[in-house]
Each structure stands twice: as C-alpha cells, then as structure tokens.
Amino acid sequence: MTMDNTMKTASAESLARYVRAMEFAASMVSAIKPEQWHNATPCDERDLRVLVNHIIGENRWIHAVLGGRTLERVWDELNRDLTGDDPIAAYADSMALAKSVLTPAQLAGPYKLSFGLATGIDCVTQMFMDQLVHSWDIIKGSGQSVAFDDELVAAAIPVAEEKVAAVGQGSVFGYTQAVVPDESELDLLLG
Secondary structure (H helix, E strand, O other): OOOOOOOOOOOOOHHHHHHHHHHHHHHHHHOOOHHHOOOEOOOOOOEHHHHHHHHHHHHHHHHHHHOOOOHHHHHHHHOOOOOOOOHHHHHHHHHHHHHHOOOHHHHHOOEEEOOEEEOHHHHHHHHHHHHHHHHHHHHHHHOOOOOOOHHHHHHHHHHHHHHHHHHOOOEOOEOOOOOOOOOOHHHHHHO
C-alpha cells in the first residue's frame, strides 16, 4: 500500500511536538473562566466552547484512527458536543486518549483517511500545528496573556504552508494573510 499523503514536514520530532502542543492547549483550556465559554474567538463562528469541542474532537480522532477505527465508523461519535458538563476535563480526557495510541507501531500506519492514505506520524504532524494555532484562538477569546514556545511555532510554519498548498486557499484554513517582513514567527504562522 503506497502512501499518497505523506507530509514532507513530518518527522521523528512530530510526536513530541504534538504532545507539547496538546499540553500547551490544555493549560489554555484550563484557564478559561466559567463565564467565558461563549466568548467569541478569532476562529470564524466558533466561541470558546465550540473551539474547545473541535480540538477535543481532533484528539479523539487521533485516538480512533490510530486505534484502528475508520473515519466512517467514528464520524457520528465525534461530530457532536464532546465538552459535556466539564469542557476542561473533557479536553484532558481527549489528550489522555490521544497519548494512549502514540506508539511506534500505530504511528507507522497506513491509515485510510478521507483524503487518502497517510501514516500516523503524518496525522500527528497536522494535529500538532492545529492544536498550536487553536491555542492562540483560545488565548484571544479568553483574554489570556501567554508566551508561545518558539520552537513549536517555528516548526508549525512549514506544516501550515504545506497543508495550505495541499488543500488550497479559502479551504479549511481560510485565506492566507499578508505579513510584513519584521513580524514574529507567530505572526507568520497565523498569517
């Protein structure tokens, strides 16, 4: 079986980056105050609760797919409210589920996804970038002031560029924004 969606930016470091990005997101999620869950975020049409539900779903998707289930089998399970009565605990639980399948055998794949075949390391490479970017959305929506891990940001830029090139402008990533040359690497990633 040949992989038709191998990411050029996938590497041995992707696994550790995904775990670090989840842990960073967890710290942002745990700092959301009860009255903030319906605050708007920079992520179109997603308040904080909906956005956290999305990243919970991503972690649970990793658990399901790397655990051997097909997207078709888990679609209804993941396409609903996953936050429950305690979104902070739900995120922590999703992170534990994702971590439970991050073994060398499960990272090898192949996995049949909606866009073709990919390895587990390809999946976690994309998820690391997405968890990191959505952490910024959470920070903005909840008014937190937190410094980003410069190494994660630098590593996420080429992943974002590769994904936008693969799926096109205006897709799930929206349209890229012009960035002035002196802006930070975080600004480059977000742009």
